[in-house]
Amino acid sequence: MSLQSKLESGKFVITCEVGPLKGTDIHEVEENAELLKGKVDAANVTDQQSSVMRLGSLVTSQILIQKGLEPIYQTVCRDRNRIALQSDLLSAWVMGIKNVLAITGDLPQLGDHPEAKAVYDLDSVTLLQTISKLNNGTDINGNELQGKPSFFPGAVVKVESDTEASMELQIAKLERKIAAGARFIQTQAVYDADSFAKFMKRVEKFNVPILAGVIPLKSAGMARYMNNNVAGVMVPDELIQQMTDATEKAATGIQIAADLIKQLKPLCQGVHIMAIGWEKRVPEIIQAAGL
Amino acid sequence: MILSEQKPFEEILGYLDGEKSVFILGCDGCAQSSGSGGPVQVEEMKTKLEEAGKKVTGTKVIDFLCEKALVKSGLRGRVDQVAAADSILVMTCGIGIQAVAASVNKVCHPACNTVNLGGSRGEWRGSERCQECGQCLLDYTGGICPITACTKSLVSGACGGASNGKCELSPERDCGWELIYNRLKSKGQLDKLKVFIDPLDHNKLMARPEMLATSRYALEQSDKEVKT
Ligand code: SF4
Numbered sequence: 001m002s003l004q005s006k007l008e009s010g011k012f013v014i015t016c017e018v019g020p021l022k023g024t025d026i027h028e029v030e031e032n033a034e035l036l037k038g039k040v041d042a043a044n045v046t047d048q049q050s051s052v053m054r055l056g057s058l059v060t061s062q063i064l065i066q067k068g069l070e071p072i073y074q075t076v077c078r079d080r081n082r083i084a085l086q087s088d089l090l091s092a093w094v095m096g097i098k099n100v101l102a103i104t105g106d107l108p109q110l111g112d113h114p115e116a117k118a119v120y121d122l123d124s125v126t127l128l129q130t131i132s133k134l135n136n137g138t139d140i141n142g143n144e145l146q147g148k149p150s151f152f153p154g155a156v157v158k159v160e161s162d163t164e165a166s167m168e169l170q171i172a173k174l175e176r177k178i179a180a181g182a183r184f185i186q187t188q189a190v191y192d193a194d195s196f197a198k199f200m201k202r203v204e205k206f207n208v209p210i211l212a213g214v215i216p217l218k219s220a221g222m223a224r225y226m227n228n229n230v231a232g233v234m235v236p237d238e239l240i241q242q243m244t245d246a247t248e249k250a251a252t253g254i255q256i257a258a259d260l261i262k263q264l265k266p267l268c269q270g271v272h273i274m275a276i277g278w279e280k281r282v283p284e285i286i287q288a289a290g291l
Numbered sequence: 292m293i294l295s296e297q298k299p300f301e302e303i304l305g306y307l308d309g310e311k312s313v314f315i316l317g318c319d320g321c322a323q324s325s326g327s328g329g330p331v332q333v334e335e336m337k338t339k340l341e342e343a344g345k346k347v348t349g350t351k352v353i354d355f356l357c358e359k360a361l362v363k364s365g366l367r368g369r370v371d372q373v374a375a376a377d378s379i380l381v382m383t384c385g386i387g388i389q390a391v392a393a394s395v396n397k398v399c400h401p402a403c404n405t406v407n408l409g410g411s412r413g414e415w416r417g418s419e420r421c422q423e424c425g426q427c428l429l430d431y432t433g434g435i436c437p438i439t440a441c442t443k444s445l446v447s448g449a450c451g452g453a454s455n456g457k458c459e460l461s462p463e464r465d466c467g468w469e470l471i472y473n474r475l476k477s478k479g480q481l482d483k484l485k486v487f488i489d490p491l492d493h494n495k496l497m498a499r500p501e502m503l504a505t506s507r508y509a510l511e512q513s514d515k516e517v518k519t
């Protein structure tokens with residue numbers, strides 16, 4: 001069953017992340033795809049994540065299709081103008097890609113090419129509007145297409161915000177993303193089921209399937225790093241303490257992720273596991289969570 | 292107003308490599324207020340170049356180096372000093388350097404980088420900036436410019452990058468969209484966050500054709516009279 005039909009029929013889904021590497025070596029991507037297929041419903045293919053230049057998400061999505069794993073093609077607005085974005089989307093459809101995740105994208109200054117020109121010709125909302133137009137058979141300017149796609153567009157949202165303005169802006173933008181055509185939402189990593197429940201209360205009226213983000217902890221240092229450097233990630237002190245005390249760090253990290261998934265499952269329609277280098281352990285997490 | 296800053300001295304010395312003597316030209320306009328090419332900086336440059344073993348044949352600070360007529364009249368009494376130099380080091384903005392290069396038949400080296408005004412129109416103390424986008428959006432954003440206040444110039448609201456109200460670029464920079472939110476809230480205009488704004492028309496962000504330097508540009512015509 002495809003991601004779209006599963007979500008539309010109200011089933012619980014599992015997605016994960018496959019990050020293209022820097023260079024032309026695709027062994028690891030192929031291995032991970034082999035290992036994850038049948039275990040997850042779809043895998044996001046990140047697009048120049050953290051503004052670090054790597055192999056493209058378009059071709060990597062196609063590799064996943066060849067390996068029998070359904071991709072969610074991520075596309076950021078940082079690197080391409082509206083002509084290139086639309087053209088890549090048409091290419092994606094021709095390659096057999098159905099799911100697209102529209103993202104604004106981190107600033108180039110955060111990556112390994114800080115001198116690069118940032119584009120942001122479109123942003124996540126206007127890109128979603130563009131995808132909807134392509135689905136309706138025209139380009140962004142209303143010019144007719146010969147043959148049209150039928151994408152299943154998605155978007156992202158931050159659950160935790162440190163200011164009222166940030167929280168309200170996230171919700172307002174989520175509403176616009178959905179109005180612009182987003183039909184599923186993946187969230188930034190969640191570590192606190194209570195605050196996720198509060199968030200869900202506020203957004204349930206939008207009636208769009210939400211997949212809670214989960215990043216397994218590898219160490220206390222990683223948790224502290226994310227708290228200080230990754231916007232919207234807040235690992236509670238108890239979890240950091242648990243990781244500090246653990247003798248088997250990996251096992252503890254996986255157990256925490258599995259427990260979290262059990263708590264999040266009744267609140268939403270799926271989980272999105274971002275393993276960040278631990279792709280091979282995703283099946284273990286899924287099993288421990290009883291999914 | 293144009294903002295400029297001095298290039299690193301090593302870079303300037305590199306340009307002068309193989310040359311023995313130089314004439315220094317400064318500007319009493321924007322380069323003076325930028326602190327990059329006024330009388331003070333010209334004197335400092337003279338000392339440093341002499342210490343580096345160069346012969347400075349003369350210096351001159353002219354009111355506006357961007358005005359070719361002023362460049363020519365300003366140098367009238369210094370023809371010998373200019374002629375004695377291998378090159379001219381021009382301490383001003385990109386327009387001034389180009390105007391000198393067009394007016395004097397000598398190799399002209401830039402001593403300054405002309406830097407982005409960031410929509411500030413020069414040495415402006417306020418925090419308001421305008422990038423002259425030609426499609427003013429201030430009605431939707433509580434009078435705070437999203438093009439200049441948001442690092443990504445987003446028109447559809449905040450990205451997910453802000454932490455504690457600061458932009459993902461740096462903890463020194465406020466998130467423009469959080470400022471917009473707070474402003475809209477204080478003016479009772481939060482419903483503006485529901486408005487869809489079209490992607491920017493980048494044609495309107497570019498200089499209009501009649502503003503670009505062409506052979507028909509009116510000021511160039513008037514300049515012909517002083518050209519010899
Ligand atoms: S929206 Fe455009 S015209 Fe208005 S202040 Fe900003 S840059 Fe200037």
Ligand code: SF4
Pocket residue numbers: 440441442443444445448449450451452453457458459460465466467468469
């Ligand atoms: S953090 Fe705020 S100011 Fe910075 S790019 Fe995102 S929305 Fe714009």
